[in-house]
Amino acid sequence: MLADLYQDARLTGAQRRLLDYVPWTARLRNTPARRGDGQVNPAEWAEQNRKNTVIKPNNSFGNRGVLIGRATDEAEWRRVIEHAAANGGYIVQPDSWAATY
Structure with a gap:
């Protein structure tokens, strides 16, 4: 999974630079x-x-289970982060649509 590459300390400098071409x-x-x-x-x-x-x-896949930060109240957002960090199974990304709203 792409997310794992951003958290893999074993990557060489050249391999890490390749990640600059894909969304964080x-x-x-x-x-x-x-x-x-x-x-x-x-x-x-x-x-x-x-x-x-x-x-x-x-x-x-698709939009199943996606939470959009700007559309989620702060308390619910914190609850989801705590649950996800403790239980795994989630990724986080910048919202590429946020600048258009």
């Missing part, structure tokens, strides 16, 4: 993920960037 994706958990030149905690990043973020089940 990370498993929603409390482990570091590469983002740009640095690292972030995906769960913390999702909480701090709710209005520009989506959370998706990693074993689904």
